Amino acid sequence: MKVNQEMLDRAPKLRIVSNISAGYDNLDIKELTSRGIMATNTPDVLTDTTADAIFGLLLATARRIPELDAYVKAGQWTAKLPDERFGVDVHHKTLGIIGMGRIGKAIAERAHFGFKNVLYHNRTRNSDTEKELEATYVSLDDLLQQSDFVCLMAPLTDETIGLMGKREFDLMKETAVFINGARGSMVVEADLIHALQNKTIRAAGLDVYQNEPLPLDSPLLQLENVVTMPHYGSATQETRYKMAELAVDNLIKGIHRQAPPSLIDKAVLAHI
Numbered sequence: 001m002k003v004n005q006e007m008l009d010r011a012p013k014l015r016i017v018s019n020i021s022a023g024y025d026n027l028d029i030k031e032l033t034s035r036g037i038m039a040t041n042t043p044d045v046l047t048d049t050t051a052d053a054i055f056g057l058l059l060a061t062a063r064r065i066p067e068l069d070a071y072v073k074a075g076q077w078t079a080k081l082p083d084e085r086f087g088v089d090v091h092h093k094t095l096g097i098i099g100m101g102r103i104g105k106a107i108a109e110r111a112h113f114g115f116k117n118v119l120y121h122n123r124t125r126n127s128d129t130e131k132e133l134e135a136t137y138v139s140l141d142d143l144l145q146q147s148d149f150v151c152l153m154a155p156l157t158d159e160t161i162g163l164m165g166k167r168e169f170d171l172m173k174e175t176a177v178f179i180n181g182a183r184g185s186m187v188v189e190a191d192l193i194h195a196l197q198n199k200t201i202r203a204a205g206l207d208v209y210q211n212e213p214l215p216l217d218s219p220l221l222q223l224e225n226v227v228t229m230p231h232y233g234s235a236t237q238e239t240r241y242k243m244a245e246l247a248v249d250n251l252i253k254g255i256h257r258q259a260p261p262s263l264i265d266k267a268v269l270a271h272i
C-alpha cells in the first residue's frame with residue numbers, strides 16, 4: 001500500500017508506519033520524517049529465506065525444473081528426454097549481483113563454492129564483502145556483459161526505477177539468464193519481454209513484476225523461457241512469523257515515542 005502525502009493528510013495523529021517487508025519503496029520517507037512520523041521495515045529476519053527462494057529460482061530457470069515437472073505429470077515422459085528440453089549448467093559460471101546488500105550477500109554465499117566468479121555492482125564498493133565472499137566489484141555495464149546469470153537485488157528508488165531496459169538487455173550475453181528478486185518496476189517489462197521473445201537473452205526467473213498480481217494477459221505467461229514465482233521470496237511460515245513479530249515490536253516502540261528496532265530514517269527522532 002502506498003503511503004503518500006494524500007494518505008497522511010487524512011491521518012493527523014499518526015505516529016508510526018510499520019511496514020511488513022524489507023523494501024519500503026511504498027513509503028514516502030521524506031514526507032513521513034518531515035511530519036515526525038516514524039517508518040520501519042522488517043529486514044534481516046527474511047534475508048536467508050529470500051536468498052534461498054531467489055537461488056532456487058535461478059536453479060529452476062537454468063535447469064527448467066517447473067517445465068519438466070509439468071512434462072512428467074502430463075504423461076509426456078514416454079521416451080528418452082529430447083535435447084530441446086535440456087537445460088544449461090549453473091556450476092562454474094559467472095554470477096553478477098546488482099545490489100550486494102543483505103540478500104545479495106546471502107545469495108553470493110550460496111554461490112561461493114559452486115560458481116566460478118561472483119561479480120557485483122553497488123553504488124559503493126565494499127572491500128569486506130570482496131574479501132569474505134571473493135566477489136569482484138565491476139561497473140554495471142561490465143557486470144551485464146560478463147555474467148552468465150544476472151541477479152537483481154537492489155532496492156527500488158528514483159535511481160533504480162527502469163534500471164534494466166533495452167540497452168541493458170542488449171549488453172547481456174545471448175546465453176545469459178536474468179533473475180529479478182527485487183522489484184518489478186526496476187525493469188522495463190516490455191523490453192524484457194522483447195529480449196525473451198527474440199532470444200537475445202536465454203531466459204528469466206521472476207519473483208516480482210511491474211503489476212502484481214501478474215495480469216492474466218501478460219505475455220510473460222506465454223513464454224517458455226520464463227519461470228514465474230508469485231512475489232514469494234520471504235514466504236515461509238517461520239519467516240513470515242518473525243517479520244510479523246518485528247513489525248509489532250516496531251509498532252509498540254513507535255506508539256510509545258521510542259526508537260523502534262528497525263527505524264528507516266533516524267533523522268525523524270529529532271522531530272518527535
Ligand SMILES: NC(=O)C1=CN([C@@H]2O[C@H](COP(=O)(O)OP(=O)(O)OC[C@H]3O[C@@H](n4cnc5c(N)ncnc54)[C@H](OP(=O)(O)O)[C@@H]3O)[C@@H](O)[C@H]2O)C=CC1
Nearest residue numbers: 022023099100101102103122123124154155181182233234
Ligand atoms: N522478492 C522478495 O520477496 C523480496 C524482495 N526484497 C527486495 O530486495 C531489496 C534488497 O533487500 P536487502 O538486501 O535487505 O537490502 P539492502 O539495503 O541490505 O541491500 C540493497 C543493496 O542495493 C545496493 N543499491 C542501492 N541502490 C543501488 C543502485 N542505484 N545501484 C546498485 N546498487 C544499489 C545497496 O548498496 P549501495 O547503497 O552501496 O548502492 C545495497 O548493497 C529490497 O529493497 C526489496 O525491494 C526484499 C525481501 C524479499
Ligand SMILES: O=CC(=O)O
Nearest residue numbers: 020021022023234
Ligand atoms: O518484497 C518483499 C520485501 O520484504 O521487501
